[in-house]
Amino acid sequence: MLSIEHFYLLLAAFLGYAGWRNLRQRRFAHAAFWGLIALLFAAGGPVLRASKAGDALPAQFAGAAVIALAVLATRMRREPLYEAPESERRASALRLGHRLFLPALLIPALTIAVVLAGPHLVLGGTPVFASAGLTLTGLALACLVSAIAAVAVTRQRPLQAADEGRRLLDTMGWAALLPLVLATLGGVFAASGVGEAVASLVSAVIPADSRMACLLAFALGMVVFTVIMGNAFAAFPVMMAGIGLPLLVQRHGADAASLGAIGMLTGYCGTLLTPMAANFNIVPAVLLELDDQYGVIRAQAVTAFWLMGTNVLLMAWLCFR
Template sequence: MLKIEVGYWLVGAFLLVAAGMNLRERRWSMGLFWGILAIAFLAGDAILAALAAGSRWPAQAMGVGVIALGVLAAARATAHATEPPDAVERRRSESLRLGNRLFLPALAIPLATLLIVLVAPWLHWQSTPLLYEKHASLIALVLACAIAFAYALRVTRATPATGIAEGRRLLDALSWAVLLPMLLATLGSVFAATGVGDAIASLVAAVIPIDNRLACVLAFALGMVLFTVIMGNAFAAFPVMMAGIGLPLLVLRHGAHPAVLGALGMLTGYCGTLLTPMAANYNIVPVVLLELSDTYAVIRAQIPTALALLLFNVVLMALLVFR
């Protein structure tokens, strides 16, 4: 049975390779940054086992590592290296040769993920499922990324070593922003655990007519967008808004379908992702990679799409979550 730990090990192995490549080029800070992160992915199960056995030092050591990551990022020690002009020119000529075919591997990821998730219930060896059912969607994403990587090598006619080297280059270019989705998702869990959701529920109850389900839908949708804009990621906003409005008002009070509400709520939150510089890995890093003069150029281009999607998702929620 394939479990999600395999995906963590693959990510950890790639980070370890990236750390080694940076250290070989004497980029000590960047190598240390990816090396610490690689340990978290590769040794996560061992750390949890040590905690279960009563040992605290692995978790404390990992805490020191997290602090080190923050110090390295704050000190701008993880800035990516300047590429030689011939490498930039070579990549530009390859992009002109391949044209829109460059987008095919990226499009293969969601398509392959969806296909694997749909066929997962029928993937068995004798009576044992091939994919661990609890994490089937995440395992499907890991497999889809592996398929897309192989497809990208076929499209570009590159070697696996070249693919890994280019992946390391992009990883260095993104730098600390790679960690934002994980950190912000954790922040959302912290907010939910500390009672922020209850505070929001009290505030909403004082402001809107909670007996009107459409008013609750609108408050949930706008709250998802607002908290996503503030925290930079819908994963961080979701547990807070579900605890404050989604579960107590929409699901328990008005009988909304939790699965439909969760799916559309996350999509609505992503409208906020398109509007905020806090989502640096989506909206600021591309500006750096494309060398644009306007820091907020990506956000400005996304505003019409974000507003249109917000309106569309609110209508969908009003029509579907109570059926």
């Protein structure tokens, strides 16, 4: 049975390779950073868990590892890494043409195929895919197939995929972990009762009997929390627990499905406005070598505010029909 945990081991192998390459180049902070993350991912794989080796890595180790990663991140420096000359890359792009898009398009197509067909695939009486985390398993499998397709289309060495992945990983640096860490932060906030505190504060400040006032508080809260935490996934559980469910759904009868969908999109308006979403707004500026490191945010700001206003109108129209 294929599960997301099998891909944890594959990801751990790739991160270990990135650490080894950095170690050979005497980039010790990078090597330790990726090697430590590789160990954490490997500890969640089925092989270690089945052999009880995972008991050697208790939760306290994971906590200490997070602190170590934060220290190592301060020592990581962006340095030029070898890549093919621009003339060679342009010639390759012209030769391959639109075939370059095939590996990228395979990722969403295969992910959807696994999600839809996965529950019905059985081999010898055993499901091919584990039901838990089916979407993530489909995405991981699609990325693997896409990498194989990219090697076939470009006719490069298979190891080239790992080398280019490692180069991109080192270019992004610690910011590559932000989506994972910030999404986890939202769960921590929700478990610690921040949602209830937000509900109490909102009820004291705004007229809770006003449907529009609650809706505006929910939309603005999604944007502000996303700006602070850098990820709408982190803001969503807090705002749904604090305003969405108790005030809009239970008190004013809003449709939970449409409120959640459009509310999440509203949170992404905050993503367009914050340097905390470094993987979206800061890393591209670095990769493109822009003079203004906040140039991406400035270009997106007008779109963010217009989209936020549109989402509020959509929620007012669709959530209370």
